Amino acid sequence: EVQLLESGGGLEQPGGSLRLSCAASGFIFSSYAMSWVRQAPGKGLEWVSIISGSGSSTYYADSVKGRFTISRDNSKNTLYVQMNSLRAEDTAVYYCAKSHTVGATYNYFDYWGQGTLVTVSS
């Protein structure tokens, strides 16, 4: 059974940093690209970033480019996102999502974690 468990969310001040983690199990982690998708309170889904199965390719939404860094440790079956220079508009539930394929392009998401809430406020 595929399981994705996010952690690391919480309250952070504007300009601060947080690192989210997503522990994966139930599938061969290195064989699939992984994404972060966020959802602001009461709003729709916004794709944030994706990393290929090997970790060699990454893409970012324009809204987070230069501030967020996605990474993965295939030996630990764990996905990360380092979020710097946080803004109020980054407040959202952050989901990790498994892609249906290993590459970082042309992806839909077949499994999602339960999400972790990030609140950016002073």
Next chain:
Amino acid sequence: DIQMTQSPSSLSASVGDRVTITCRASQGISNSLAWYQQKPGKAPKLLLYAASRLESGVPSRFSGSGSGTDYTLTISSLQPEDFATYYCQQYYSTPPTFGQGTKLEIK
């Protein structure tokens, strides 16, 4: 970026009704479209991919169709557990983009 526009934004229907949700892309996406269901406080769940292919375990009352820029999700006979918000997502190009969602409510 490819913009995805869903209609309607909200919809009231009754158990047993047939409902259709539409998703329009700002350019052709060659059937690279997925549909998700999200219930309050829960993660999205994949329903269909490649516009019309049913994900394993999803009831057959869900179906998808379309081509080019216009796609539809149809629920043939609404069940109580189907009342949720539905999102389309294109994966024809990066960044992948979602529609704004369609909230399906009980009439």
